Amino acid sequence: MSRLSLPKYHIYLEYAEPEKSGVRFNVSQEELNRTFATPFAAGQPFWFMGRLLNPIKVNKVVLFLSHATADKLLLPNQENLIAAKDKKNLIENIVRGKVKGAYVCTEKFLPITQKNRSLSQSATSASGHLSRRIIVVSGADSEMKQALIGALTRLSLMPLVMCEEPSQGKKIVENFSRDYDDVAFAVVLLSPDDFAYATNEVATKRKLRPQQDVVFELGFLLGKLGKDNVIVFRRECVTFEGPIDLEGMKVTAFDDQDSWKLALIRELTNCGYTVNADRILNSIVNEQTHS
Numbered sequence: 001m002s003r004l005s006l007p008k009y010h011i012y013l014e015y016a017e018p019e020k021s022g023v024r025f026n027v028s029q030e031e032l033n034r035t036f037a038t039p040f041a042a043g044q045p046f047w048f049m050g051r052l053l054n055p056i057k058v059n060k061v062v063l064f065l066s067h068a069t070a071d072k073l074l075l076p077n078q079e080n081l082i083a084a085k086d087k088k089n090l091i092e093n094i095v096r097g098k099v100k101g102a103y104v105c106t107e108k109f110l111p112i113t114q115k116n117r118s119l120s121q122s123a124t125s126a127s128g129h130l131s132r133r134i135i136v137v138s139g140a141d142s143e144m145k146q147a148l149i150g151a152l153t154r155l156s157l158m159p160l161v162m163c164e165e166p167s168q169g170k171k172i173v174e175n176f177s178r179d180y181d182d183v184a185f186a187v188v189l190l191s192p193d194d195f196a197y198a199t200n201e202v203a204t205k206r207k208l209r210p211q212q213d214v215v216f217e218l219g220f221l222l223g224k225l226g227k228d229n230v231i232v233f234r235r236e237c238v239t240f241e242g243p244i245d246l247e248g249m250k251v252t253a254f255d256d257q258d259s260w261k262l263a264l265i266r267e268l269t270n271c272g273y274t275v276n277a278d279r280i281l282n283s284i285v286n287e288q289t290h291s
Helices: 029-043 089-093 119-125 141-156 169-174 212-224 260-271 279-289
Strands: 008-015 022-027 046-047 051-053 056-064 133-139 157-161 186-190 194-196 207-209 232-233 250-254
Touching: 008 029, 008 089, 022 029, 022 089, 029 046, 046 119, 056 089, 119 133, 133 141, 133 212, 141 157, 141 186, 141 232, 141 260, 169 212, 186 212, 232 260, 250 260
Parallel strands: 133 157, 133 186, 186 232, 232 250
Antiparallel strands: 008 022, 008 056, 046 051, 194 207
């Protein structure tokens, strides 16, 4: 009688820089713990496929095991796991249990505390923390956008600016579950970008409004993430009208006194994010001191 072989472990990793993403196949449990699980869970740099990576930049992790080597495992289309070119499709089939002989074991090595998320979502933050990626929707006001990106970056978060993403808004709507399933928080910037007026009024009655694609993406994100996980910053301006259905929403004025930064920190903290706000708070104090 043949003895059951020791499990082979496999590490799927999505990184902020796509060229550093990939899958490590056929790793022993000792090597998995030593080279990845232990340093990653401790927030320390780790080696992955010949590169030293920063755990903060990790977007998704899925660990799975098998008793056969990876070259013996087949996707539903009969493609070999090692030869598969579409790694996202590969891991989706693994997570859904569609690869015979492969078993997800992420929580065994990297316990997850976010219990209310689906398996594919919770695996993105295997160290027990929310994903560091934050969706940013903005209009034509580059000053607002750059200020927000700077604030998020100083909080060690990774802003995903929709207007700078490939295919822009189309991608967030059509591919949200595939490309942004780990994202749990969004920031929407409403700025006075367009003029509009009723058909029965003269042009002099026109008022400023945010771009319609920004309003559309705001509604989409409210449906996907819930109003508790979306914060809106609004540029104050005479004759500026925002969306009318903002009751119950978290809307904060984008002012020159940087109080919006305090609102951002507060809402992120309320939603479970761990952020080091010292750099932002110190900058606000310094600016107020020298003003």
